[in-house]
Amino acid sequence: MDNINNVDSRDIPHIFNMDTSYKGLPRIMYCKEAPKSYKELDLLILNEDLAKDLGLDIGALKSPYGIEVMAGARLEDEKDFPISQAYAGHQFGYFTLLGDGRAMLLGEHLDKSGRRHDIHLKGSGRTVYSRGGDGKASLGPMLREYLISEAMNELGIATSRSLAVLTTGESVYRNGMEPGAVLVRVADSHLRVGSFQFAALDEEGNNIKALADYTIDRHYPYLRSSHQEAELYLSLLGEIVKKQAKLVADWMLVGFIHGVMNTDNMTIAGYTIDYGPCAFMDIYDKNTVFSSIDRDGRYAYSQQPHMAIWDLSRLAETLLPLIADDQDKAIGLVSGQIEKFNKYYSDYFFEGMKRKLGLLTDNKEEDELLVYGLLVLMEKYKADYTNTFIGLTYNEEIDSELFKAGDFISWHGLWKTRLADDIAKGLVGPQDSFLAMKGANPAMIARNWAVDEALEDVTRKGDMTKFNRLLAAIKNPYDNRDDQKDYRKTRPSLPGDFKTYCGT
Numbered sequence: 001m002d003n004i005n006n007v008d009s010r011d012i013p014h015i016f017n018m019d020t021s022y023k024g025l026p027r028i029m030y031c032k033e034a035p036k037s038y039k040e041l042d043l044l045i046l047n048e049d050l051a052k053d054l055g056l057d058i059g060a061l062k063s064p065y066g067i068e069v070m071a072g073a074r075l076e077d078e079k080d081f082p083i084s085q086a087y088a089g090h091q092f093g094y095f096t097l098l099g100d101g102r103a104m105l106l107g108e109h110l111d112k113s114g115r116r117h118d119i120h121l122k123g124s125g126r127t128v129y130s131r132g133g134d135g136k137a138s139l140g141p142m143l144r145e146y147l148i149s150e151a152m153n154e155l156g157i158a159t160s161r162s163l164a165v166l167t168t169g170e171s172v173y174r175n176g177m178e179p180g181a182v183l184v185r186v187a188d189s190h191l192r193v194g195s196f197q198f199a200a201l202d203e204e205g206n207n208i209k210a211l212a213d214y215t216i217d218r219h220y221p222y223l224r225s226s227h228q229e230a231e232l233y234l235s236l237l238g239e240i241v242k243k244q245a246k247l248v249a250d251w252m253l254v255g256f257i258h259g260v261m262n263t264d265n266m267t268i269a270g271y272t273i274d275y276g277p278c279a280f281m282d283i284y285d286k287n288t289v290f291s292s293i294d295r296d297g298r299y300a301y302s303q304q305p306h307m308a309i310w311d312l313s314r315l316a317e318t319l320l321p322l323i324a325d326d327q328d329k330a331i332g333l334v335s336g337q338i339e340k341f342n343k344y345y346s347d348y349f350f351e352g353m354k355r356k357l358g359l360l361t362d363n364k365e366e367d368e369l370l371v372y373g374l375l376v377l378m379e380k381y382k383a384d385y386t387n388t389f390i391g392l393t394y395n396e397e398i399d400s401e402l403f404k405a406g407d408f409i410s411w412h413g414l415w416k417t418r419l420a421d422d423i424a425k426g427l428v429g430p431q432d433s434f435l436a437m438k439g440a441n442p443a444m445i446a447r448n449w450a451v452d453e454a455l456e457d458v459t460r461k462g463d464m465t466k467f468n469r470l471l472a473a474i475k476n477p478y479d480n481r482d483d484q485k486d487y488r489k490t491r492p493s494l495p496g497d498f499k500t501y502c503g504t
Contacts (some may be wrong), residue, residue, distance in 0.1 A: 010413075014058050015069040018080040018107035021187075025214055026207050029199065030083040031105045031128045036072045036121075037151065038182075040169025043067050045146065045464075047187040050186060057110045060162070064310050069293050070184050071166050072106055072124050076434040084127035088201070089194035089264030090314060092298060098194060098264055099129025116218070118190050137478050138178035139167065140455045145183055145275040147454070151446040153472040157250045158243075158271035160187040161489060179459065188271060191215055193315045194264030198338065199270075200318035204460070208318055212236060219269045233322040238337045241312055243270025245344035248308045252301070252346070252354040254442060255281035255385040259291040261299050261307045263314050280445045282490045284385040313338055336342060355440040356389050357415065358433030361422050370415055377408050384490045389441040394480065395432070443480035444473055447487050 022030065042127050043062060051058050058447050060066045060455050068074040072082050084100035093099075101290040104127060105145050106119040122145070123137025163184040170180035191211075199207040212233055216223055218241050227235045247270050251258065258265070259277035277291035286302035294300070299307055353362070354373045361502035381402035391398035392415075405485035422428045425470055453465040 013060050014076055015056065015060055015066050016076065016109045017055075017111075018077070018079075019110050019116075020080065020083070020105070020107040021116070021214070022085070022105065022108065022216065023083065023177070024209055026199075026202075028086065028202070028207060029195075029211070030085050030105075031099075033072075033082045033127055034083070034092055035075055036104075036125045036403045038071060038073060038168040040167075041067050041071050041073065042163045042167045042169070043070075044167050044181070045143075047146075047150070047161070050163055051109075051160050052208035054109060054117060054186070056109075067166060070106075070164055071168075071182055072104060072121050077092075080107050082121075084129055085190060086129065086198050087192055087194035087264055088197040089192070089262050089310075090197075091262045091264070093195075097198070099198075099240065100127055101130045101133050102127075102135040107449055110163065113276075116188070117188065118187045118464075119165065119406060120185040120187060120190060121181070122185055123168075123319065124182050127408055133362050136168075136170070136172040136180050137182065138172050138174050138459075139181040140178065141276070142181040142461045143455055143458060144181040145185075146452065147467070147471060147474070148275045148446055149272075150186075150471065151477070152272055154474050155250075155442055155445075155479050157254070157256070158247055160185050160271060160273045162186070173233075187268075187273065188269045189218060189266075190273070191219075191268040192264050192273075193266045193311050194262075195268070196315055196318040197263060205321045209322060212319065212322060216266055233319050234333055234337060237312075237316055237319055237334060238340065240268055240270065240315065241337055241341050241453060242344050244308050244312060245305075245341050246270065246348050247272065248304050249345055249348035249408070251304060251350060252349055253282070253356065253440070254445065255301070257281060257288060257299070257301050258291055258304065259289075261304065261311060263311045266308070266311045266315075268315075279448050281385050282448065283348070283382050284375070284388070285382070286375075286379065305341075308345075309338060309341050312341060350441065353373075355436045358419055359390065360432055360436055361427045363418075366418060368494075370411070370418065373411055374415075377402060377405070377411060381408070386445050387490070389437070390443055390480070390488070393437040393441045432467055441477055442477040444484040444487060446470065446474055447489075450487050 039041045046061060048058055051061060075081065076476045082104045084104045086099045088095065088097050103120060103122045103126055104122060108116045109119050110116060123142055126135035138157060144167050146165050149159050149162050153161060163186050166182045168180040168182060171177045173372060177486060196208065196211060196227045199211040202208065216232065216236055220236060223232060223235050257279055272457055279290040281288050287297060288301045289297045291299065297303065316338055319334060320327060320330040323333050350371065354367055357377065359370065361366055383400055383402035387398055388402065390396065391403065419433050423430055450470055457463040457466045473487055
């Protein structure tokens with residue numbers, strides 16, 4: 001890319017249509033960043049479907065000029081300077097000041113409909129918030145986030161997206177020397193619970209009000225027309241609680257384990273962000289933990305709803321001055337909103353599990369026996385979570401201890417009788433349950449062993465073949481295609497338990 005600096009930007013259309021509203025917040029909430037420099041930039045992978053959705057010119061993105069713009073190495077307009085965002089957070093329960101230590105916000109791109117999208121870099125180098133880190137990222141974790149975020153999007157789960165992965169021509173030291181890379185991430189915003197925790201450090205309360213108002217205007221504008229100002233911020237909390245309940249239920253329904261549900265990783269807009277030590281569960285075990293740093297199981301699969309409540313409670317604390325002048329009254333009001341999480345979550349999860357079993361009518365007592373009875377059996381016989389539901393959906397005889405067990409065969413008989421009875425009574429059509437199950441049970445997840453094999457080939461050999469094959473297979477995961485069946489196998493023998501790492 002020796003000719004990058006010789007490109008005349010006047011010959012190329014603007015890459016992004018930037019209008020960064022976040023810069024209207026108090027200056028303490030961000031810092032201006034200078035363009036970054038890299039040894040030798042190159043485009044490894046571009047998400048062309050996402051680029052089209054954003055209204056971006058693919059040819060321009062692939063040009064040397066476009067690559068520099070995406071990497072934050074060249075400004076299209078001096079007023080569109082990048083920023084690093086300030087935030088705090090509870091990390092594994094301990095509060096600390098954080099901020100974008102190895103990331104920066106290029107800006108907010110307005111698509112043709114006027115919708116805002118954060119264009120955000122990960123691994124772009126040091127910022128004022130870097131503390132002792134180098135601000136860089138290695139290739140493996142950036143490709144991992146690209147892959148898993150796209151898998152989540154294909155599953156229909158709210159998530160940040162990945163526009164591109166760029167290689168930097170540099171080496172970074174993690175577990176030895178590894179190739180450096182930058183992820184270009186796209187999200188509705190990067191407002192976090194940790195953003196509110198940082199703003200709340202202002203004793204006068206100006207920053208927290210400014211941030212709350214900005215959040216409402218950007219993500220929840222309908223609240224202004226339906227609530228008086230005295231109720232506005234309480235209603236904001238209520239909306240965030242509901243969105244997080246839906247998000248966590250969606251994770252649980254596909255066996256996704258985020259791995260690091262710190263308050264700086266919970267978004268205010270209710271989508272998944274920061275794919276560090278995340279993974280999809282193979283064998284069903286509600287206590288599953290993959291993260292190498294989660295030694296006490298704080299963020300285990302079954303703990304995710306509880307940790308969401310914990311994080312939301314920290315958000316509620318920051319809003320107390322806006323809710324009521326009397327602190328006891330404010331605590332009572334926000335507690336009422338937080339308590340709604342359990343009902344929201346239980347309803348989302350239970351209705352989702354019913355769809356996974358094709359139960360389209362309401363018989364609460366029987367539904368609970370079927371849903372929770374199956375989960376008990378799956379854990380008892382160490383059944384593969386995804387494959388169990390695929391076997392039920394397509395009436396496949398799965399070669400597993402579960403499907404041969406007498407108590408499962410009894411459960412299966414009750415379940416089939418229930419489905420047949422609903423059809424016989426004319427409550428559902430002959431294909432309705434199957435179609436519901438097909439739409440709720442992915443035939444394809446990003447299996448841990450497959451992800452690791454793909455990343456190993458890229459980082460060790462420079463071979464993208466397995467990565468591209470896996471990326472193609474995660475598209476339309478509910479189709480049950482032939483190219484997806486190769487990924488149905490449960491993890492092969494591994495030396496020790498499978499572990500995931502942050503890559504920081």
